[in-house]
Amino acid sequence: MNEVTSLRNLFTMPKAAGSAGERLLEKALGDILQTGMYDTQYHLSSGTVDFVIKFKDCVVPIDSKLSLEDFNKLLSTNDNAEKRTHWKNFTAAVKKRIDETSKYILPGEKTTDFAMMYIASESVYYEAFVKNEHFGEPNSLMDYAMKKHVYPTSPQTIYPYLITILQGMKALKIEENAREILGKVNGLRNDFERFKGIYSIIIGHIEDAHKKHSNEAHTAITRLEQHISSLEHKGK
Numbered sequence: 001m002n003e004v005t006s007l008r009n010l011f012t013m014p015k016a017a018g019s020a021g022e023r024l025l026e027k028a029l030g031d032i033l034q035t036g037m038y039d040t041q042y043h044l045s046s047g048t049v050d051f052v053i054k055f056k057d058c059v060v061p062i063d064s065k066l067s068l069e070d071f072n073k074l075l076s077t078n079d080n081a082e083k084r085t086h087w088k089n090f091t092a093a094v095k096k097r098i099d100e101t102s103k104y105i106l107p108g109e110k111t112t113d114f115a116m117m118y119i120a121s122e123s124v125y126y127e128a129f130v131k132n133e134h135f136g137e138p139n140s141l142m143d144y145a146m147k148k149h150v151y152p153t154s155p156q157t158i159y160p161y162l163i164t165i166l167q168g169m170k171a172l173k174i175e176e177n178a179r180e181i182l183g184k185v186n187g188l189r190n191d192f193e194r195f196k197g198i199y200s201i202i203i204g205h206i207e208d209a210h211k212k213h214s215n216e217a218h219t220a221i222t223r224l225e226q227h228i229s230s231l232e233h234k235g236k
Contacts, residue, residue: 021064021120022050024155029053029062032162037169044111046103050118052111053165060165061104061115067093071124080135087134094128094141102148114149118158125154 029038029051042052042059052059070090074083101117119125127134129142129152145152153161 021066021118024120025051025062025064025118025158028155028158028162032159032166037166044104044106044109046106049104049115053162055112055169058107058110058112060112061101062118063101063104063115064118064120065097065101066120066124067097067128068121068124069093071127074127084135090128091141095144098141098145098148098150098152101150105149114151116151116153116158116161117145119152119154122154122156125152125157128152 026040033053036054038051038053039059040051042049042061044061049061050064051062053062067090070086070093074086074090077083077086098117101115104115105111105113107113119128129139129145131139133139142152151161
């Protein structure tokens with residue numbers, strides 16, 4: 001009996017887990033992202049979200065949520081009828097947390113079209129989103145979250161999400177750099193084309209002038225030669 005009680009206590013979350021969840025989330029963000037890539041207590045028209053990951057033109061909202069009361073009750077009873085009731089209440093509480101997180105999806109305020117919900121307990125995350133069924137019925141919480149464009153994460157699963165986002169940031173940076181380089185190359189090409197046009201005009205003028213002066217010089221020499229020949233003829 002003591003072993004069962006100890007096991008329950010292991011999975012039972014304290015009431016202060018909410019603030020601890022935010023600290024764990026902040027640590028995870030700091031482990032993967034550089035300073036300046038994320039911000040805390042970010043204000044939107046729908047409220048203040050715990051954290052955002054900052055892209056160049058938008059932010060990804062991340063909120064820390066826990067629904068503990070009914071989860072703890074679910075673990076603390078052996079009565080199946082009570083377990084069903086607590087599971088039903090727990091499901092309703094999780095859906096409410098999903099709805100609360102989805103309100104931070106505001107593309108008009110430059111958020112992404114999805115948000116992330118961080119759950120600081122692996123056991124809560126497992127029961128809510130990993131376990132396929134409860135009491136012989138399918139678990140629909142993940143489907144509900146996806147319909148709301150909310151991605152649930154936990155202390156373990158947050159890292160793959162963050163790494164994926166970081167890679168996306170790097171890819172965007174590379175794309176921006178490539179676009180900047182291409183812009184400079186195009187600028188050089190335009191400068192070269194302008195120079196080539198001006199050069200062609202100048203060369204054209206020089207060639208025209210050369211032809212003109214060559215023709216004039218040839219005419220003058222011919223006339224001078226004729227004049228000399230005329231004088232020589234008169235001298236005879």
